[in-house]
Amino acid sequence: MRGLRKILFPFAILYGLITSIRNYFFDIGLLSSKKYKLPIIVVGNLNVGGTGKSPMVEYLIRLLQDEYKLATLSRGYRRKSKGFVLAEDGVTSNELGDEPMQFYSKYKKCSVAVDADRQNGINKLQDIVNPEVIVLDDAYQHRKVKAGFYVLLTKYNDLYVDDYILPTGNLREARKGANRADVIIVTKCPTELSKLDQEEILKRIQPLKRQKVFFSSIKYDEKIFNNEKSFVLRDLKNTFTLVTGIANPRPLLGYLNSLKLKYEHIAFNDHHHFSERDIELLARKEFVITTEKDYMRLKDRLKNVMYLPIQTQFMNNNEEFDEMIFDYIKKDLQKTGL
Template sequence: MKILRYILFPIMPFYYLATWLRNKLFDLGIKKSKSYSTPVICVGNLSVGGTGKTPMIEHLITILKNEYKVATLSRGYKRKSKGFQLGDKNASAETIGDEPFQFYNKFKEDILVAVDADRQNGIEQLMNLPNSPNVILLDDAYQHRKVKAGFNILLTTYDNPYFKDYVLPTGNLREPISGANRAHIIVVTKCPSYLPEIDKNMFLERINPDKNQHVFFSSITYANTLISAEKTIELEALKTFSLVTGIANPRPLTDFLESKNLKFEHLNFNDHHNFTPVDIAELSKKELIVTTEKDFMRLKDYEVLKSKLFYLPISITVDRASKFSSLIKAYVEA
């Protein structure tokens, strides 16, 4: 894969120019963005791959849901339905996508969960509902410039920050680094649980935020209890198990499990993997399966897996948490 990326290096300047020009046309107003009276918060990244958008959306829901009617709007990647869909009791990973289904499964009636590849149409549909939301969270929409979000949260990982990367196809960036200028908040995600101030200062120096931008650092917190459709068990009670992941970067999870001295085999699938009948047949032979919450949403309805399938909940911890929350609430209130 790396060799192929080096071979494609001559294409990189053309991709850079095309994405830079597209952004410039939006910045100059030649290509039109639509603003909304309802507060719209966009969570996204410059790079492809997992930067922690799903736990960040859930963190924002937790901050806002007790005071506001919150809606999430996602593309609904790899769902089998078309157009605008609203999560309800009949929703599944197939109808609204695994991550939106995770939002619905976790927060139920506390929020609205919608999917639409056309973000403008999705927002308009939400605003026309009888119980329309007070705030809309756009999931993975940083490059969807046809919608002008009132507040942009840009995520970048500690291990692979955008300022060390290159645009596609040689690197992983969807657009040039200058795209970070649109962010109101930049969050360095998946940091070690303890991050020395010297490391934070290095990131701040490289990010070089302007006076209106705020930089935060977040880390993943793993639960010590596994959850299934039927029961819970303590993680440390496990002897051996099969870890099944279909996410962009399972490394933090495997590192955590190894730090607990747990013995497991790792069945690593591609991000948003659609499990086939052959996959399910193989998984049914496993004695106990531990997976991510996102993968659990796609696997939990298979009867042959129900008694052996568990997921490990995660959450994020943001440094200067009160400051982060106050910035989010101040935007919504304004």
């Protein structure tokens, strides 16, 4: 695979040139970017793949939902519906997508919607919900919307500064796209990451003076859940089946191994649509544990499945991050007179 990616390097140059020209046209105003009269926070990345966007969006929901009338807008990756969909009773993960369905299932104070056209999605949310703040999920490259605050995520063991443009690497755009960020968060760090290691990463990232870099890790819940019950994970004695449809299951495997649990692992591609054949296979297993995202697609089709929740956990200075978010929102609301 690496050899093939190297062969495709000329295409990476072409792709990089196209995305750079596009960004330049937005920067100089040749392509229009719409600004809205309400605070809009973007969570995104430069790399393709799992940098922890969903846990970060959930962190912002928990932070803001009691203070403001909040909405999230995602594209609803791999959903079977089209256009704008607002989450409501009776909606399914096929209509919303697994991650927005996860948000809706957990946070009833927050309106959840999907639309690949973010401008249309924001307009619809304003007409129907009239939120005070919107969090845009996975919209860092969606330049048609001019957000007020950009949160850029980069994974600890796959920093954007070490990556290359698609298809040679996994970057959606050139590394200098990071300059649009207000905050850069290095995600999925090992919990024992030292201050010295953090300083070395800062030197590699070389943030702008106006940018603040934070470090976060994934915190796994002590319990597994379904709609009816919960169990303490480390108390499991029998072998179970772990099912993952995520970009990188290695951190989860490491966590389960640290608990010395016995399991078999069935790995699917990210956002996998479980077929009837898949369901038949999993139904024959005695006990299935999956990720919360995958559970959204399995809960109505399997009786023997539970999920393990995760959260973003800042390694330090989470109060400073929270304050930056609140300061931005307050200033933006004052500016627009809302």
